[in-house]
Amino acid sequence: MSDEVNTARLVVQVDRDLAGIVPTYLENRRKDVVLITDMLERGEFDAARVLGHRMKGSGAGYGFADISSIGARMEQAARETSQAELAACVAELTAYLDRLDIVYA
Amino acid sequence: MAMPPVDHILIVDDDPDIIDLVRRFFEKNGLKVSAATDGKGLWAVLHHGTVDLIVLDLMLPDEDGLVLCRTLRASSSVPIIILSSRGEEVDRIIGLEMGADDYLPKPFHPRELLARVRSVLRRTRPHPSSDLPGKGEEDVVYHFAGWTLDAPTRQLYSPQSEKVFLSGSEFALLRIFLDCPNQVLSREQLLDYSYNKEGETYDRTIDMQVSRLRKRLREDPKTPELIKTVRGLGYVLSARVEKSGAHP
Numbered sequence: 001m002s003d004e005v006n007t008a009r010l011v012v013q014v015d016r017d018l019a020g021i022v023p024t025y026l027e028n029r030r031k032d033v034v035l036i037t038d039m040l041e042r043g044e045f046d047a048a049r050v051l052g053h054r055m056k057g058s059g060a061g062y063g064f065a066d067i068s069s070i071g072a073r074m075e076q077a078a079r080e081t082s083q084a085e086l087a088a089c090v091a092e093l094t095a096y097l098d099r100l101d102i103v104y105a
Numbered sequence: 106m107a108m109p110p111v112d113h114i115l116i117v118d119d120d121p122d123i124i125d126l127v128r129r130f131f132e133k134n135g136l137k138v139s140a141a142t143d144g145k146g147l148w149a150v151l152h153h154g155t156v157d158l159i160v161l162d163l164m165l166p167d168e169d170g171l172v173l174c175r176t177l178r179a180s181s182s183v184p185i186i187i188l189s190s191r192g193e194e195v196d197r198i199i200g201l202e203m204g205a206d207d208y209l210p211k212p213f214h215p216r217e218l219l220a221r222v223r224s225v226l227r228r229t230r231p232h233p234s235s236d237l238p239g240k241g242e243e244d245v246v247y248h249f250a251g252w253t254l255d256a257p258t259r260q261l262y263s264p265q266s267e268k269v270f271l272s273g274s275e276f277a278l279l280r281i282f283l284d285c286p287n288q289v290l291s292r293e294q295l296l297d298y299s300y301n302k303e304g305e306t307y308d309r310t311i312d313m314q315v316s317r318l319r320k321r322l323r324e325d326p327k328t329p330e331l332i333k334t335v336r337g338l339g340y341v342l343s344a345r346v347e348k349s350g351a352h353p
Contacts, residue, residue, distance in 0.1 A: 018126070018215075056211070056212065057120060058120060058123050058212065060212030060214070061126050061212050061214060065212075
């Protein structure tokens with residue numbers, strides 16, 4: 001099993017009507033990464049659950065089904081106060097955001 | 106030439122990203138959008154003006170969306186679409202029971218939400234030039250079993266002359282029954298007439314709306330007298346219906 005990080009670019013097609021708000025949406029997810037990392041350190045699982053819940057509800061609407069999926073797992077991990085799983089979700093979200101290439105169509 | 110009125114939609118959600126998404130998409134498609142992040146904000150918007158439809162999240166910081174839905178429906182027929190990541194079947198049924206006109210689980214595509222908004226607006230508005238039963242009878246007042254339905258104001262009066270609020274969907278459904286009294290109407294016919302084949306068309310929706318309408322008409326759900334179930338066929342309004350043209 002490899003521990004190598006997958007750095008291949010990930011092309012996601014997004015509705016062109018959303019072009020004006022997608023950059024802000026993704027910037028907010030980067031802020032979430034910082035926020036949830038801080039929450040993890042402080043053991044604030046309920047606050048992390050709310051952020052995961054919101055990500056789950058909004059991601060696919062913007063065209064990012066993976067964000068919804070990660071958000072759902074974050075919500076569940078926070079509900080179970082699973083620090084390791086929550087940290088894994090944060091890492092996955094960070095990697096996902098780093099690999100994103102958006103095509104508006 | 107006068108411009109057609111722009112539909113005004115109120116989105117109530119505690120997630121600013123959802124509000125941005127809906128606002129951007131709806132405004133690009135010609136709708137006016139107001140937003141509130143909680144129940145207090147919802148009432149503030151309604152206090153300052155009218156809206157044509159409310160998109161309502163269930164999980165709000167200050168109030169449960171289902172309670173808000175029920176409270177709204179007790180005093181208003183404004184169409185309501187519930188938007189929630191709770192999304193389970195039971196929430197959808199409870200939401201519709203509480204008077205919502207439609208339910209869309211999160212995550213959602215804004216195009217689907219827009220289509221549902223337009224569909225609900227179409228079916229909850231008068232249809233002056235449609236091929237619905239009652240065509241050309243927008244001013245009619247129906248009298249049945251002591252009840253009165255005033256079509257122009259969409260107001261239902263009980264035999265005790267109490268006002269009974271109806272949602273847009275409930276009004277549309279009752280009107281179909283009143284235009285076809287003592288005729289068995291299949292679920293497909295009810296869907297055709299009330300949704301114009303453009304809504305989410307599944308039989309359970311009609312069953313739930315009939316159930317809600319029976320409650321409005323204070324029917325015993327076990328032995329309804331007015332809207333009867335005809336097993337395997339559909340529903341029938343069992344009553345003599347008289348129509349008059351004047352407002353009571």
